[in-house]
Amino acid sequence: MKPLSYIYKMLSEYQSVFKYNNFKHFQTVVMGLINTPHRGTMTQIYQSTRPTTTYWALAKFLSRSKWCLDKVTSVLTQQVQKVYSKGVYVYDETKSTNDGYRQFGAHFFINTRYNKRNKNQSKFHHGHQFGAIGWLCDTPEGTRLFPLAVRLMCPGTEEDNSL
Numbered sequence: 001m002k003p004l005s006y007i008y009k010m011l012s013e014y015q016s017v018f019k020y021n022n023f024k025h026f027q028t029v030v031m032g033l034i035n036t037p038h039r040g041t042m043t044q045i046y047q048s049t050r051p052t053t054t055y056w057a058l059a060k061f062l063s064r065s066k067w068c069l070d071k072v073t074s075v076l077t078q079q080v081q082k083v084y085s086k087g088v089y090v091y092d093e094t095k096s097t098n099d100g101y102r103q104f105g106a107h108f109f110i111n112t113r114y115n116k117r118n119k120n121q122s123k124f125h126h127g128h129q130f131g132a133i134g135w136l137c138d139t140p141e142g143t144r145l146f147p148l149a150v151r152l153m154c155p156g157t158e159e160d161n162s163l
Contacts, residue, residue, distance in 0.1 A: 007034065010079060017071040026067075073149045080135050080146045087137030090145065 011030060015023050081087070134147045 007031070013079065014072065014075050017075060018067055022067060069149060077135065077148055080148070084135065084137040084139065084144075084146075087135045090134050090136045 007030075008027075011027050014026060017023075018026055132147060133149050134145045136143065136145050138144075
């Protein structure tokens with residue numbers, strides 16, 4: 001079996017999570033990330049797949065379409081557990097330091113009111129934390145951690161932040 005056909009077979013399991021057009025955009029994003037050897041721009045990721053969809057529809061999918069992270073995570077978890085049946089879930093709340101202040105993970109927001117040298121200057125917002133869950137397992141190559149979901153959590157709303 002060719003590697004690409006295997007990847008498309010794996011991606012086909014996500015079809016129930018998305019509507020048809022959104023599923024095609026999802027495939028384009030995943031294949032673009034695989035085909036781009038470095039962290040490129042969205043245009044580089046998009047063009048590396050030679051897709052039949054339009055770029056603006058892809059960007060719109062990423063920012064506006066309705067899809068459920070829990071359903072995507074569920075399919076991803078099932079796929080990882082098929083291959084690596086013995087493992088353990090791990091959870092992490094990341095903390096970071098910025099400008100000498102200890103804080104829960106810094107979150108980047110675009111600051112549309114401040115432009116310097118013709119470039120938008122983003123800023124950090126303090127007081128946010130990130131929660132992540134993954135599947136830790138042993139492979140023939142060693143111990144591996146497969147990230148399954150990452151969420152921005154706001155302090156004070158614990159019931160909304162549960163993974």
